[in-house]
Amino acid sequence: MTTTETSAPARPSAAAFLKDNLREYGMLMSLVVIVIFFQVATGGILLKPLNLTNIILQNSYIVIMALGMLMIIVTGHIDLSVGSVAGFIGAVAAMMMVQYNFDFVTASIICLILGGVIGAVQGYFVAYFKIPSFIVTLAGMLVFRGFMIAVLSGRSIGPFDVTFQKLSSGFIPEFFSSEGGLYVTSLILGVALALLLVWQNIRSRARHLSHGVETEPFGFFVGKNIVVLAAVGYIAYLIASHRGMPNVLIIMAILVAAYGFFTNRTIIGRQIYAVGGNARAAELSGIKTARLVFWTFVNMGVLAALGGLVVAARLNSATPKAGAGFELDVIAACFIGGASAYGGVGKVTGAVIGAFLMGVMNNGMSILGIGIDYQQVIKGLVLLGAVCVDVYNQRR
Amino acid sequence: MLAPVTAAERPPILEMRGISKSFGAVKALSEVSFTVREGEIHALVGENGAGKSTLMKVLSGVYPHGSYEGSILFAGEERHFRNINDTEALGIIIIHQELALIPLMSIAENIFLANAPSRFGVIDRSAVHERTKALLAKVGLGEQPDTLITNLGVGKQQLVEIAKALSKDVRLLILDEPTASLNEKDSAALLELLKEFRKQGITSILISHKLNEISEVADQITVLRDGRSVGTMDCHADVISEDEIIRRMVDRDMESRYPKRTPNIGKVIFEVENWSVYHPQHTQRQVVKNLGMQVRAGEVVGISGLMGAGRTEFAMSIFGRSWGRNITGTVKMHGKPVDVSTVTKAIDAGLAYVTEDRKQLGLILSEDIRKNISLANLPGVARRAVIDDISEMKVAQEFRGRMRIRSHNVYQETGKLSGGNQQKVVLSKWLFTNPDLLILDEPTRGIDVGAKYEIYSIINELADAGKAVVVISSEMPELIGICDRILVMHEGEFVGEVAGADATQENIMRAIMRRKGREE
Numbered sequence: 041m042t043t044t045e046t047s048a049p050a051r052p053s054a055a056a057f058l059k060d061n062l063r064e065y066g067m068l069m070s071l072v073v074i075v076i077f078f079q080v081a082t083g084g085i086l087l088k089p090l091n092l093t094n095i096i097l098q099n100s101y102i103v104i105m106a107l108g109m110l111m112i113i114v115t116g117h118i119d120l121s122v123g124s125v126a127g128f129i130g131a132v133a134a135m136m137m138v139q140y141n142f143d144f145v146t147a148s149i150i151c152l153i154l155g156g157v158i159g160a161v162q163g164y165f166v167a168y169f170k171i172p173s174f175i176v177t178l179a180g181m182l183v184f185r186g187f188m189i190a191v192l193s194g195r196s197i198g199p200f201d202v203t204f205q206k207l208s209s210g211f212i213p214e215f216f217s218s219e220g221g222l223y224v225t226s227l228i229l230g231v232a233l234a235l236l237l238v239w240q241n242i243r244s245r246a247r248h249l250s251h252g253v254e255t256e257p258f259g260f261f262v263g264k265n266i267v268v269l270a271a272v273g274y275i276a277y278l279i280a281s282h283r284g285m286p287n288v289l290i291i292m293a294i295l296v297a298a299y300g301f302f303t304n305r306t307i308i309g310r311q312i313y314a315v316g317g318n319a320r321a322a323e324l325s326g327i328k329t330a331r332l333v334f335w336t337f338v339n340m341g342v343l344a345a346l347g348g349l350v351v352a353a354r355l356n357s358a359t360p361k362a363g364a365g366f367e368l369d370v371i372a373a374c375f376i377g378g379a380s381a382y383g384g385v386g387k388v389t390g391a392v393i394g395a396f397l398m399g400v401m402n403n404g405m406s407i408l409g410i411g412i413d414y415q416q417v418i419k420g421l422v423l424l425g426a427v428c429v430d431v432y433n434q435r436r
Numbered sequence: 437m438l439a440p441v442t443a444a445e446r447p448p449i450l451e452m453r454g455i456s457k458s459f460g461a462v463k464a465l466s467e468v469s470f471t472v473r474e475g476e477i478h479a480l481v482g483e484n485g486a487g488k489s490t491l492m493k494v495l496s497g498v499y500p501h502g503s504y505e506g507s508i509l510f511a512g513e514e515r516h517f518r519n520i521n522d523t524e525a526l527g528i529i530i531i532h533q534e535l536a537l538i539p540l541m542s543i544a545e546n547i548f549l550a551n552a553p554s555r556f557g558v559i560d561r562s563a564v565h566e567r568t569k570a571l572l573a574k575v576g577l578g579e580q581p582d583t584l585i586t587n588l589g590v591g592k593q594q595l596v597e598i599a600k601a602l603s604k605d606v607r608l609l610i611l612d613e614p615t616a617s618l619n620e621k622d623s624a625a626l627l628e629l630l631k632e633f634r635k636q637g638i639t640s641i642l643i644s645h646k647l648n649e650i651s652e653v654a655d656q657i658t659v660l661r662d663g664r665s666v667g668t669m670d671c672h673a674d675v676i677s678e679d680e681i682i683r684r685m686v687d688r689d690m691e692s693r694y695p696k697r698t699p700n701i702g703k704v705i706f707e708v709e710n711w712s713v714y715h716p717q718h719t720q721r722q723v724v725k726n727l728g729m730q731v732r733a734g735e736v737v738g739i740s741g742l743m744g745a746g747r748t749e750f751a752m753s754i755f756g757r758s759w760g761r762n763i764t765g766t767v768k769m770h771g772k773p774v775d776v777s778t779v780t781k782a783i784d785a786g787l788a789y790v791t792e793d794r795k796q797l798g799l800i801l802s803e804d805i806r807k808n809i810s811l812a813n814l815p816g817v818a819r820r821a822v823i824d825d826i827s828e829m830k831v832a833q834e835f836r837g838r839m840r841i842r843s844h845n846v847y848q849e850t851g852k853l854s855g856g857n858q859q860k861v862v863l864s865k866w867l868f869t870n871p872d873l874l875i876l877d878e879p880t881r882g883i884d885v886g887a888k889y890e891i892y893s894i895i896n897e898l899a900d901a902g903k904a905v906v907v908i909s910s911e912m913p914e915l916i917g918i919c920d921r922i923l924v925m926h927e928g929e930f931v932g933e934v935a936g937a938d939a940t941q942e943n944i945m946r947a948i949m950r951r952k953g954r955e956e
Contacts, residue, residue, distance in 0.1 A: 251829075254845065254847075306823065307818050307821050307823060308821065310811075310814060313807075314803070314807075314811055317800035317802050318797075318799065318802075320796060320797050321798055321800055322800070324755070324756075324789070325779070325811045325812040326779040326782075326812055327779075327811075380802075384800065384803075385802060
């Protein structure tokens with residue numbers, strides 16, 4: 041064994057780098073493959089502007105809740121109650137806005153706070169009472185489903201005020217004339233986002249290189265950024281040629297960026313991963329594990345409430361069925377996206393990709409006329425397969 | 437009338453010949469020969485890490501035939517054990533130090549866990565009950581067969597383990613430190629039971645640190661040291677003194693296995709007064725009893741003692757109350773009392789504790805070297821609440837160089853490093869918090885000789901830099917080799933203090949044994 045210091049690391053080739061980082065890019069590639077498959081299989085319907093917009097709208101709440109769920113899973117816990125909480129919050133929102141005429145801002149804020157309180161109660165039992173999260177949130181699932189039905193008295197409440205509906209079904213305002221069917225503001229925003237991403241990548245690479253840190257090979261870096269630019273630009277173009285960017289896409293994008301930054305770069309984000317990786321070691325390193333677990337549940341509650349509001353606005357009513365089974369889609373999105381059931385591992389980008397992977401499959405299979413029965417079978421197998429591949433890669 | 441058959445004349449039931457066993461580069465056993473005669477109590481003694489447990493694992497089939505060198509003869513035939521089932525079928529039963537009973541099952545269910553008498557696959561409950569009663573009578577345990585294990589004390593649980601062994605037609609009973617967690621009365625009862633078994637012709641191997649017990653019951657004593665047998669003594673032929681056993685256990689040359697250091701000892705940095713801690717579950721049990729100690733700048737203080745003396749518990753209770761309850765006492769740093777009630781506060785007060793079990797308590801094995809090193813001092817690599825990955829990486833690289841951590845780079849997962857390198861990562865983590873006092877708990881356990889030397893060098897550097905260092909270790913030569921002063925701990929108290937220059941393994945052992953003698 042040698043002890044020589046390697047000051048200038050050998051630059052690996054693009055292919056070797058990709059092989060080493062399979063886990064990171066594997067999910068993204070799976071998503072691309074599935075998109076291409078359904079694009080071909082549906083004869084080009086999948087990526088029609090109208091359909092693409094629909095996919096985003098249909099999956100927005102899953103993505104929003106997956107952000108919270110990812111952090112819960114990373115700490116080594118689970119939350120089965122998110123579907124019920126989302127439904128319950130939707131019902132409370134409907135009651136306040138439709139029956140008691142609250143304005144939608146006040147009602148939404150109260151709903152988000154209520155979601156946080158629900159998360160806090162469950163988090164308290166998990167973090168400080170040390171009751172397994174599976175049990176606490178299974179109880180929560182029943183309790184809030186019950187509360188929801190009680191609030192609604194078994195009926196649907198609606199419709200909502202038009203401004204509230206805009207949360208889910210609205211689009212950002214257009215500042216230019218949309219002649220020729222192209223929403224220029226949305227297109228500009230999309231292209232700006234793509235450029236921002238690329239600029240961030242270039243800046244980060246330059247910073248790393250100036251400190252002599254190993255980075256990805258140059259060819260790979262350029263290729264990656266061209267793909268990002270092209271993909272985001274193309275999606276922005278497609279969206280712009282339907283009705284422009286949905287409001288909820290903006291909310292989603294901001295949340296994804298914020299949570300991505302939070303989990304990757306902040307001290308608390310790092311500590312959350314440490315708790316999931318080895319709670320005892322984290323505690324002996326001065327990390328307040330119980331407090332972190334508590335706050336991840338509070339956060340989950342708020343995001344579940346937001347998800348509930350988005351769903352209610354999209355359906356334009358609160359129904360006793362709303363939110364049923366969401367928890368499974370949300371949890372599946374995290375696991376498909378590479379989160380580990382043992383805790384400590386999982387990325388925001390993975391969870392987002394996982395959510396869209398499921399969304400594209402749902403949508404594609406529906407277009408192909410596959411019944412809901414076999415859709416379930418296929419989704420289940422994809423979940424199992426994705427986790428198997430992940431476990432296999434880990435053992436390599 | 438014939439003269440009674442002496443131990444040496446009885447036929448051997450077990451012969452282990454030339455047993456060698458390596459773990460990677462570490463040789464745990466080399467050429468050990470071990471002969472046990474029918475119907476005797478054979479004591480196996482040696483320091484922690486001398487190879488006793490490894491030898492018994494070879495014997496009981498935990499390490500199967502082929503994973504070691506040498507041969508095993510049992511009842512006159514050469515045996516190739518593949519697993520524990522093979523040895524149990526022959527009546528070789530091992531009772532481990534950590535009891536393997538299922539707490540929420542009854543005595544009867546535990547005894548007949550794997551081989552319950554049954555008819556057509558249905559457990560015959562009355563037969564189980566009757567047979568359990570008979571077995572409990574044999575070991576002298578007056579409990580009902582359907583009592584849950586969790587309601588029994590450790591001593592009674594030990595007896596249930598023995599009853600379980602008896603249910604399998606035992607010929608050779610191996611007991612690994614059976615009295616380590618028993619009180620005086622239970623220990624005496626257990627030894628009586630062994631004598632009773634001897635009368636019935638059951639052979640026993642007794643692994644123990646308690647030399648007074650050994651001289652009371654053993655027919656022969658085999659001493660292991662550094663993975664070698666240093667001879668077997670016949671207790672009936674000679675009078676064996678405890679000193680003689682100790683001398684054989686620890687006698688060893690102390691070459692240049694420890695780097696030299698000229699101590700430069702300064703002011704008192706760390707002080708503990710009246711420290712007392714109770715067991716978190718058995719709340720009546722006082723594990724640490726009004727301890728006091730001082731450590732000066734540039735001083736390396738060792739804490740010696742047997743397993744279960746309370747050393748780790750003492751250290752962890754100081755470090756943010758990470759162990760125990762009802763903790764009382766004062767901790768002072770630089771002469772001022774400090775609050776060490778949480779780990780964060782202890783770190784802020786300048787304490788660092790390098791845990792005994794680096795995999796379970798020290799590292800996040802799924803994370804890389806860089807993230808492990810920064811973990812206890814994230815603000816040190818962050819601006820406000822945001823981690824600066826460049827400065828984090830630089831810190832990691834600095835420690836990687838300074839500690840000579842062997843890895844491809846700082847992005848390597850710590851789970852894939854060797855034990856020595858893992859330990860260096862844990863040390864780096866704590867050095868990055870810039871502590872004034874470092875408590876190192878078994879810092880060289882399970883790492884090879886070369887890496888040990890490097891760890892000792894790091895300890896010396898820390899002391900030279902004016903830090904106060906406490907080393908907890910079960911390896912006495914290590915403490916003697918690196919410490920300026922050694923405190924001997926026994927049953928939650930300091931029972932002796934030896935200056936480094938005067939320290940020998942004999943006088944440390946003697947301090948412990950004398951105290952034991954007084955208690956028993």
